[in-house]
Structure formats: structure tokens, C-alpha cells
Amino acid sequence: MIDVEIHQRLGDFQLDVDFSGDGGVTALFGPSGSGKSSVIKFIAGLTRLRSGRIVVDDAVMADGQGRHVPPYRRRIGVVFQEARLFPHMSVGRNLRYGRLFTPRGQRHIAEGPVIDTLGIGHLLDRHPATLSGGEQQRVSLGRALLASPRLLLMDEPLASLDAPRRLEILPLIEALRDEFAIPIVYVSHAVEEVVRLASKVVVLEAGKVARVGSPTDVFRVAADRFEIMSVIEGRLGPPNAPFHLTPVETPAGIVWLNGLVRPLGREVRVLVHATDVALATHRPDGVTIRTVLAGTVAEVPEGSGSSVTIDVELDGGSHLAASVTRAAVAELDLKPGRQVFALVKSVALDERPL
Amino acid sequence: MPDLSPDAWIAIALSFKVAAVATLCGVPVSTVLALILARGRFPGKALFDGLIHLPLVLPPVVTGYALLLLLGRKGLIGAFLDQHFGIVFAFRWTGAVVAAVVMSLPIIVRAIRLSIEAVDTRLEQASGALGAGPFATFFLVTLPLSLPGILVGATLGFAKALGEFGATITFVSNIPGETRTIASAIYTASQSPEGDGEALLLSVIAACIGLTALVASEIIARWFRRASS
Numbered sequence: 038m039i040d041v042e043i044h045q046r047l048g049d050f051q052l053d054v055d056f057s058g059d060g061g062v063t064a065l066f067g068p069s070g071s072g073k074s075s076v077i078k079f080i081a082g083l084t085r086l087r088s089g090r091i092v093v094d095d096a097v098m099a100d101g102q103g104r105h106v107p108p109y110r111r112r113i114g115v116v117f118q119e120a121r122l123f124p125h126m127s128v129g130r131n132l133r134y135g136r137l138f139t140p141r142g143q144r145h146i147a148e149g150p151v152i153d154t155l156g157i158g159h160l161l162d163r164h165p166a167t168l169s170g171g172e173q174q175r176v177s178l179g180r181a182l183l184a185s186p187r188l189l190l191m192d193e194p195l196a197s198l199d200a201p202r203r204l205e206i207l208p209l210i211e212a213l214r215d216e217f218a219i220p221i222v223y224v225s226h227a228v229e230e231v232v233r234l235a236s237k238v239v240v241l242e243a244g245k246v247a248r249v250g251s252p253t254d255v256f257r258v259a260a261d262r263f264e265i266m267s268v269i270e271g272r273l274g275p276p277n278a279p280f281h282l283t284p285v286e287t288p289a290g291i292v293w294l295n296g297l298v299r300p301l302g303r304e305v306r307v308l309v310h311a312t313d314v315a316l317a318t319h320r321p322d323g324v325t326i327r328t329v330l331a332g333t334v335a336e337v338p339e340g341s342g343s344s345v346t347i348d349v350e351l352d353g354g355s356h357l358a359a360s361v362t363r364a365a366v367a368e369l370d371l372k373p374g375r376q377v378f379a380l381v382k383s384v385a386l387d388e389r390p391l
Numbered sequence: 392m393p394d395l396s397p398d399a400w401i402a403i404a405l406s407f408k409v410a411a412v413a414t415l416c417g418v419p420v421s422t423v424l425a426l427i428l429a430r431g432r433f434p435g436k437a438l439f440d441g442l443i444h445l446p447l448v449l450p451p452v453v454t455g456y457a458l459l460l461l462l463g464r465k466g467l468i469g470a471f472l473d474q475h476f477g478i479v480f481a482f483r484w485t486g487a488v489v490a491a492v493v494m495s496l497p498i499i500v501r502a503i504r505l506s507i508e509a510v511d512t513r514l515e516q517a518s519g520a521l522g523a524g525p526f527a528t529f530f531l532v533t534l535p536l537s538l539p540g541i542l543v544g545a546t547l548g549f550a551k552a553l554g555e556f557g558a559t560i561t562f563v564s565n566i567p568g569e570t571r572t573i574a575s576a577i578y579t580a581s582q583s584p585e586g587d588g589e590a591l592l593l594s595v596i597a598a599c600i601g602l603t604a605l606v607a608s609e610i611i612a613r614w615f616r617r618a619s620s
Binding site for chain 1: 511532535536
């Protein structure tokens with residue numbers, strides 16, 4: 038459990054943030070300059086809180102009135118954008134560093150499983166300078182975790198890596214989240230990361246909390262500067278190896294992912310841009326689109342422009358936003374309650390971060 | 392070329408003893424001072440910095456005289472140390488150590504300070520987030536990463552201590568076997584009509600020692616640069 042309340046001026050920027058987080062991953066999401074990293078610094082204790090309150094697991098870290106637990110006594114781990122490994126120590130000694138300062142009774146995270154999960158066993162005798170960026174960040178994750186923190190802060194941990202490295206690390210963070218049950222506050226401006234990891238999203242805009250909710254709820258609502266997107270949850274089916282496709286089974290139908298994604302049966306979230314969705318009143322025939330999801334129109338907003346975004350309730354209850362022209366709405370007589378089929382271009386689907 | 396006299400050998404041995412002890416005492420003191428200068432933020436820091444570097448710009452005889460006034464038997468601190476602890480620096484080899492420490496301090500502090508300033512503070516931050524307090528962070532992260540500067544500082548400081556003359560002769564005089572170092576011995580030899588050969592030989596030895604230290608410090612610096620890249 039974590040409770041954060043911050044009211045503080047930072048230069049010419051006013052930060053007013055109030056949110057709480059529970060066991061899973063709480064994402065702080067927003068454009069750069071929205072105050073995400075400042076919030077992390079307050080939670081970690083790197084910036085002194087003058088007004089507000091930060092409570093982690095019932096322990097008051099700062100109350101804005103003189104109580105300020107120094108960073109090294111908070112037992113809050115931080116994974117930074119850069120790995121920040123100690124260059125004069127081997128990977129093994131980097132990993133064991135935090136343990137030196139963790140009271141014996143609180144070392145509840147064991148070395149073996151962490152090293153196995155992160156796949157860094159073969160790196161233990163190496164020096165950080167000889168590791169690739171992705172390897173360094175993996176070690177950095179392990180180092181933070183092995184201090185057995187009561188909360189783990191991740192400040193854009195994938196931002197300094199290239200796309201293939203991000204693909205390599207994101208599932209590892211997922212695995213850490215699921216295996217070691219440490220609450221995580223995850224800062225990012227990448228929708229795809231947030232959708233995959235978070236159980237709760239706190240959207241920050243200009244130092245204020247704009248929205249709070251599950252990824253599905255938060256990204257369905259159009260915000261000024263973010264595209265409208267929907268999140269569909271499902272379970273991975275057996276891949277179609279010859280054609281390099283993987284099905285995600287959902288109550289409304291099968292969503293086809295590009296590439297071979299494993300393991301079979303894993304719960305995944307797929308992100309769909311509203312502009313990649315078309316609607317049909319009959320199950321279509323003779324189209325190249327592979328993903329057809331059944332549902333009913335939930336809402337057709339009034340509009341005067343050329344296109345509107347229709348909210349479709351898919352069979353099974355999840356929602357999908359479809360951006361279509363008003364001309365099409367009139368011609369097909371789309372209105373709430375109407376049975377529709379949502380067509381999603383398979384090539385637009387990808388569970389990988391952009 | 393004449394052989395070195397037994398007195399000259401004694402002076403060389405004494406010089407090494409004084410310089411070694413001065414370096415052993417000076418490096419820890421310099422490390423603390425360098426840390427304060429590199430990381431501290433307090434009013435009067437420029438003045439503090441100036442005081443440490445003062446021996447570098449003052450005539451050495453002034454530094455020696457100041458030491459005499461402060462640490463001499465009748466000096467402000469010296470009288471107190473003598474009466475209460477029986478510690479005397481004036482005209483003793485330990486006084487030569489004090490003079491050498493004060494004179495070599497600016498060089499050592501400077502080398503270590505540059506090295507500490509080059510340590511990425513984000514690593515210290517990461518250390519704190521892993522639970523290490525300021526002391527642990529200093530000894531486990533900052534100090535090891537500053538080691539090249541500390542070794543270079545120690546080497547240069549040792550060379551400087553070996554060659555110290557002005558402050559030493561003013562503070563502890565030029566007593567054979569007690570405070571006559573290489574530099575004082577050269578001075579003495581050069582003042583006597585038949586001492587020319589010995590003065591020249593000792594000068595060559597002093598130059599060799601100095602050059603060795605400079606080369607050594609350069610090799611150390613280069614070695615660390617290569618090891619860290």
C-alpha cells in the first residue's frame with residue numbers, strides 16, 4: 038500500500054498530486070514535463086517534501102512537517118532510466134550490494150530466483166562496462182529487487198533502450214511483478230508499457246492528476262493530447278507457425294497478433310488504435326482483415342466533423358473505440374443497440390511496445 | 392666524482408622517512424578536505440579553499456615561520472602540546488613531517504578533489520536507494536572510484552615532501568641526523584668550499600627521485616584510465 042499526496046512548487050511548476058496504489062503496478066503516465074519523475078523523487082526521498090504526505094505500508098516517510106526519512110532508510114528501491122551500476126564492482130557484487138544494508142529478517146527475496154528470472158547467471162563475474170545496455174538494465178532490476186524493498190520505483194526504465202532491448206526487458210518486469218509480489222510504481226510515457234504492466238494508471242498532466250483508473254478505462258477516454266485507444270484482454274492460443282501469427286482468444290472473437298508470441302495460455306492485453314477499427318453490420322466475407330469481433334453499438338456521439346468515435350461493447354463486456362466517418366454512420370444507420378462486427382487490421386495489432 | 396659521505400646517506404634516509412610519514416598522514420587528511428571541497432556547500436568555502444592552497448603561493452619561509460609561531464615550544468599550540476602531552480615538534484624530525492604535510496597538502500588535495508568531482512553523483516544516489524548511508528556510500532562507492540586521484544596525489548605529495556626545504560629549515564632548522572634532509576644537506580654542502588661535488592651528486596639524486604615520482608603518477612593515471620575504459 039502506498040499513499041502519496043504532494044502539494045509543492047518546483048521552480049515555476051506547481052505539483053498537486055494525490056493518489057494511492059496497492060499490490061500491483063501503479064503507472065504514472067503522462068507526457069514529459071507532466072511531473073512524473075518529480076513524484077518519484079519525492080517518494081524516494083531525493084527531494085524534500087514541504088507539503089503533503091507519503092506513506093508506504095503504514096510507515097510515514099514524509100509528512101511535510103519535519104518528518105523526512107532519508108532515502109537510505111526508506112527501503113524503497115529505485116530503477117533509474119540508466120542502469121547506474123557500480124563500475125568498480127562485478128555484476129555479482131552489484132547484485133549483492135543492497136543486501137549488506139537490509140536487516141537479516143527482512144531479506145525475503147532470494148538471489149537464485151531473481152538471477153534465474155532475469156537470466157543473468159552467466160554475467161556474475163563480468164564488469165558492468167562489458168555488458169550491453171539491455172544486460173545492464175537487467176542487472177539493475179535485480180540489484181534493486183535483491184535489497185528486498187517494500188516498494189519498487191521504476192523511472193522510465195526502458196526509455197534509454199532501443200526497441201529490441203525493450204522487448205527483451207518488458208516481459209522480465211512482468212515476470213518480476215508476478216513472481217515477487219512487490220508493489221511497483223512505474224513511470225512511463227509509453228502507452229504500450231503501461232497497458233501491459235499496470236493494474237492502475239494515474240494520468241498526470243501539467244502537475245495534476247487528470248484521470249485514475251484501470252488501463253482499459255483510462256485509455257478509452259479521449260484526452261487532449263493522446264490518441265483514443267482500446268485495450269482488449271484475452272488469452273494466447275496456439276500460434277500459427279507457418280504464417281507467423283498468434284491468436285488471442287477473447288469472448289468476442291479471435292484477435293490475430295503478428296509474430297509468434299508465447300507462452301500458450303498467457304493472459305495478454307492488446308492495444309487497438311480507434312483509427313485501425315472498421316465496423317460492418319454483417320459478418321464480412323472476402324476481406325483481407327483476419328480479426329472480426331462481435332458486439333453491439335453502445336454509444337454514437339453527436340458530432341459535426343467528418344468522423345466520430347463510436348463506442349462498441351464487445352461480446353463479453355469489454356469496450357472498443359472505432360473511428361468512422363459520419364457519412365458511414367448515417368448510411369449504415371449505426372445507433373445504440375445495433376449489432377455490429379468490428380474489423381481490426383491484423384497488421385495493426387501488436388502487443389510489443391512501440 | 393666523490394663518493395657520498397655517511398652524513399649524506401643519513402640525510403637521504405631521513406628524507407625518505409619524513410616524506411613517507413608525511414604522505415601517510417597527509418593523504419587521509421587531504422581526502423577529507425577534498426571531500427569537503429568537492430561536495431560541501433557552506434559559506435566561506437572559497438576562503439577555506441584559499442587557506443588550504445596558501446602554502447602553494449606563500450614564500451616557504453613564511454609558512455615555516457608561521458609553523459614556528461604556532462607549533463614552536465613557545466607557540467600558541469606548541470606550548471599547550473608540550474605542557475599537557477609532552478609533544479614537541481620544533482627542531483625534531485616530526486616537525487619536518489609537519490612542514491612537509493602542510494607544504495604538500497595543496498597538491499594532494501587538488502588531485503583527490505578532481506578525482507572525487509569526477510565521480511558520478513548518480514551512483515551515490517543509487518547507493519542510497521539501495522540502503523547505504525552516507526558513510527557506507529563514501530567508503531564503498533566514492534572512495535574506490537577516487538582511488539586513481541588518491542594514488543596520484545600520494546605520489547606527487549611524496550615527491551613534494553622529499554624536496555621540501557624552505558618551510559622545513561625555518562621551522563626545524565638543519566640539524567644533522569635529526570632534521571637535515573636532502574635539500575638541507577645540499578644547501579649545507581653548497582655553502583662549504585669543498586662541498587661542491589656532494590651538492591651536485593645530491594642534486595642529481597633529488598632530481599631522479601622527483602622525476603621517478605612524476606613518471607610513476609603518470610603511469611598510475613594512465614593505467615586507471617585504461618582499466619576504466
